[in-house]
Amino acid sequence: MKGPDYYIPAAAMAISLVCKLPALRTNWRDPLLRSVCFLLLLAGAVFTFAAPPTIEAVNRWTGIPNFSAPLVYCLMTAFSASCLVLVFNWRGGPAEEIRHTSLRWIAGYSVVISAIVVLFALGSAPVERLVDFDTYYANTPYIRLMIASYLLAHNVAVMMMVSMCWRWSLQVCGWLRAGLLIIVSGYAISLAYDAAKMSAVAARWLGHDLDFLSTLVAPPLASAGALVSSVGFVLPLLYQRVSDSWRTWSTYRNLGALWQEVQSTAPSGTPGVRMSWWSPAEIRVIQRESDIHDGFLRLGPCFDRRHRDTAYERALAAGADEETARAVADAAMVAAAVTVCAAHPEAAGSEEDQAEQNRVLLTADGPRDLVRISHALRHSPLVAAARRQAAPAGG
Incomplete structure (x- = not known):
């Protein structure tokens, strides 16, 4: 994938975020709205900083070879946590229980983010790799633990999302169920991304070369999975907004007589x-x-x-x-x-x-x-x- 393949999804996320900002300004205390905006922000950041031109620019600006690698991994880990938090707030329930559950997941993924930073600092990655960092450094001390940490954290979040959204979809109907099923489809694609990445890294551990899974197969899967999941998140909320607006205008018109x-x-x-x-x-x-x-x-x-x-x-x-x-x-x-x-x-x-x-x-x-x-x-x-x-x- 080239730069535009990353920047187009990032632009889509940015446009969605801009559309949400007016509502966020007036309803800042709404945890669901905050979760949606934070997820869109992180998704756009992941695609932006994962693009090869951005990776090269960030490495050059910081003067640290492969500085973009832990940066992208941290953003992906934070994005994984934001997905879980969004689903907890979206599903509803006692406010205190939602807050405690969200904080526990945020704390757990914050530990993973800290570990990524520490392991990168302890490891050695002097040769800049724009598209095959995972497989090139798969056997490097500390760096391989960093790679395994972010892949495992992402995989746990994806499986949790698939499980929760699938169970929830069996309890609801209408546009909400359609959105949940789309989310499940998107995260099923993300599971394929994890499988491709993990297979390529594991092959390196075993002395084999399946780098094409990481460099050619995984990136399109990541892009497709994120876009499909975003549609699933936005569709029910958009339908609710349109439905509320339609009812309000209908009330206005019906009061006319x-x-x-x-x-x-x-x-x-x-x-x-x-x-x-x-x-x-x-x-x-x-x-x-x-x-x-x-x-x-x-x-x-x-x-x-x-x-x-x-x-x-x-x-x-x-x-x-x-x-x-x-x-x-x-x-x-x-x-x-x-x-x-x-x-x-x-x-x-x-x-x-x-x-x-x-x-x-x-x-x-x-x-x-x-x-x-x-x-x-x-x-x-x-x-x-x-x-x-x-x-x-x-x-």
Whole structure:
């Protein structure tokens, strides 16, 4: 593999990390989000520093032949630990238990990282090797222990990931299960990487030459395994983000009928809150709900519980469930109040004066589902009937 074969996956990881940074700034205390960002950072660093051009540059900058070898091994070991920590946080459970488990694995892999640094310092690797360091120094005192340490640590992490993700996938469904199965596939490829590397090193120990497994077979497997695993990590989280956004925009759109109904009673010249086109959907929903509640306050003097009670009884008689009947009843009372208010604008009071009257609608029998009320306002014939009944009273 050449430089671009390493830098392209590193760029993909960097782009994913940049997309996550805004969320990280606002939710720094979220352990799952921190774990995802740290994993993407380490994955990008592994590919960047494992590229032969970067290896050569780092060796030249430090003035130490093969300085890149322990650096890459340490990054790979830290990446292995970050994968385990991410799965622990992703799977969920008691926060204290997750924290203790994560700390134990981090401590264990920190010991391996320290051992890699110490063993490299004790060993001797004077000849620079850009692509075949593992096999070239497989029989060198201390260096061979360093190589074995990072390969063993990586292999343990890979097997743990395959085992945990497979067991977890049997307990869930949907996009989460698909993501876990993709992760299992990616780490199965990583197992093949470990097998190729270990076979090449073991062959050197036994006096044979299988260096091509380390230099030609293992690198593409490492790249493929990391990319496939990253897709598995990102896919469920991306689906959750898209799903949440879709639900929020749907709520905003579904509130439109109720919002337009109560806004029609707003005094002329009332300044509205202008939302920029890039305003988040969550802010738009909050603002629309606030406008609706303000409209309820204005309509307080015009609310007639008789319209509500009549629509409620008719909805139940027509076979509607309790929640739907309540929504239809509230929508009927709102529609009738708007009709009356339109005929007699002076009937509407100030928000402060009518807060007590409005409390009947907002808090009696629990909070109302505004989306259900909006849907009933648009589609229920009982609401249209209440509007017609209120029209004569309004003139």
